[in-house]
Amino acid sequence: MSSVIVCPSCDLAHRVGMSPATGTRCSRCRAPLQRPENGNIDTAIALAVCALVLFFLSNAYPLVTIQVNGTTRATTLLGAASELYTQGHAGLACLVLITTMVGPFLQISGLLYLLVPLRRAREAPGQNTIFRLLAQVRVWTFVEVFMLGVLVALVRLSAYARVVPGVALWACALLMLTLAALTSRTTPGQFWRWVDGGRG
Amino acid sequence: MSEAPTGKSLGLLVCLQCRATVRALQVAYPRCPRCYAHLFHRKPHSLAATAALLVCAAILYIPANLLPVMYTRTIFDDEQDTIMSGVLVLLHSSWPIAVLVFIASIVVPLLKIISLAVVVFSTWRRSPRYRTQRSELFRMVEFIGRWSMLDVYAITLLVALVQIRSLAFVSVGWGALAFAAVVVLTTFAARTFDERLLWESPP
Numbered sequence: 001m002s003s004v005i006v007c008p009s010c011d012l013a014h015r016v017g018m019s020p021a022t023g024t025r026c027s028r029c030r031a032p033l034q035r036p037e038n039g040n041i042d043t044a045i046a047l048a049v050c051a052l053v054l055f056f057l058s059n060a061y062p063l064v065t066i067q068v069n070g071t072t073r074a075t076t077l078l079g080a081a082s083e084l085y086t087q088g089h090a091g092l093a094c095l096v097l098i099t100t101m102v103g104p105f106l107q108i109s110g111l112l113y114l115l116v117p118l119r120r121a122r123e124a125p126g127q128n129t130i131f132r133l134l135a136q137v138r139v140w141t142f143v144e145v146f147m148l149g150v151l152v153a154l155v156r157l158s159a160y161a162r163v164v165p166g167v168a169l170w171a172c173a174l175l176m177l178t179l180a181a182l183t184s185r186t187t188p189g190q191f192w193r194w195v196d197g198g199r200g
Numbered sequence: 201m202s203e204a205p206t207g208k209s210l211g212l213l214v215c216l217q218c219r220a221t222v223r224a225l226q227v228a229y230p231r232c233p234r235c236y237a238h239l240f241h242r243k244p245h246s247l248a249a250t251a252a253l254l255v256c257a258a259i260l261y262i263p264a265n266l267l268p269v270m271y272t273r274t275i276f277d278d279e280q281d282t283i284m285s286g287v288l289v290l291l292h293s294s295w296p297i298a299v300l301v302f303i304a305s306i307v308v309p310l311l312k313i314i315s316l317a318v319v320v321f322s323t324w325r326r327s328p329r330y331r332t333q334r335s336e337l338f339r340m341v342e343f344i345g346r347w348s349m350l351d352v353y354a355i356t357l358l359v360a361l362v363q364i365r366s367l368a369f370v371s372v373g374w375g376a377l378a379f380a381a382v383v384v385l386t387t388f389a390a391r392t393f394d395e396r397l398l399w400e401s402p403p
Contacts, residue, residue, distance in 0.1 A: 006207035006214040006221045009335060010399040011241075013205040013212065028204065029335040029399065064361060071364050080360035087359065089372050095380050096356050099349065132217045132235045139391065142349050148300075149353025155297045156290060156358065160368075188218045192234060 037190040045115050047182040051108045057171035067162040103141035110134045111186055118194055131191055144176045213239045243394035250320050253389035258313050260378045267375030270355050274368045304350040312386050315341045323398045335398055342390045348383045
């Protein structure tokens with residue numbers, strides 16, 4: 001089909017072959033232009049299922065437990081956000097929830113919703129619009145930053161209390177890696193290649 | 201260099217969502233035939249929107265650094281922490297983490313605001329110099345900006361954990377909200393900026 005593609009970063013038109021073996025970059029602005037998009041859809045689905053399980057684990061169990069003078073206190077992610085809310089910082093609570101819970105959940109469940117039918121060459125209702133919206137959600141998924149933020153809090157607390165990392169913290173760390181792998185395997189170019197492959 | 205064929209000169213539009221290249225149609229609001237996203241030659245009001253968001257972010261950067269982000273009440277004393285004093289506290293327990301927080305919370309937002317301002321201003325002037333470097337700077341800034349949320353998450357967790365009524369009690373300060381607002385505003389500023397404007401030739 002069309003062998004002319006336009007760089008989304010600088011609008012330069014390029015004449016290209018269909019599937020490059022390695023990633024190509026724009027000759028003018030150096031933005032990534034094409035990737036070798038021949039990933040396996042099964043891998044992506046497996047990663048998404050794995051991420052979903054890790055997501056539930058990281059929310060169902062306490063992230064951290066602290067012990068001071070015989071008193072213990074633990075918190076989950078939702079508990080942390082609701083504490084912000086009770087202190088009158090609803091906006092901050094929403095931001096934390098969106099970037100660490102709603103964002104990842106929409107991303108994982110949305111991808112599963114699209115990829116499972118796609119594997120059988122079927123189209124989920126609203127497929128194109130949903131995939132477009134998922135790209136917007138991805139910008140607001142900050143799991144890796146959250147993970148580091150938790151570690152910073154642990155370091156600060158370790159001077160005053162005994163700190164015990166919970167199951168959810170490990171799940172969260174694994175979720176961070178799984179989400180990164182999932183995101184790099186479900187780029188828009190890759191997704192549309194699967195869609196076009198199913199039709200052809 | 202000015203003769204290089206661009207999407208605009210060839211009448212081609214690129215979908216910023218799914219990266220499909222399509223022939224421009226003579227309709228008011230063209231949409232991508234593949235993913236149904238709006239298509240533009242350039243994002244509408246890009247420079248004005250980015251500049252406005254950036255000014256807001258720059259203003260909020262001041263209270264974000266001056267207002268306390270966290271109050272600590274223990275049986276011995278009351279303390280308030282700004283972002284910077286939090287870094288100094290961390291310096292006692294673990295300096296690599298302190299450096300990390302300093303870079304993520306103070307250096308990154310400032311660099312992001314300054315870099316975006318430089319990119320927007322030079323694009324507005326249609327400066328032909330260092331285009332590739334500015335383009336790469338913009339993409340790097342877009343990528344690292346999210347790390348500024350680090351301290352907001354750390355505070356969230358501290359607030360939730362340190363609620364041992366008789367011993368210690370931590371609450372959030374308005375500085376944290378200002379700080380989060382800086383991150384959100386600069387993220388939106390980067391998203392409303394159309395990189396392609398950077399490459400338009402001078403009039």
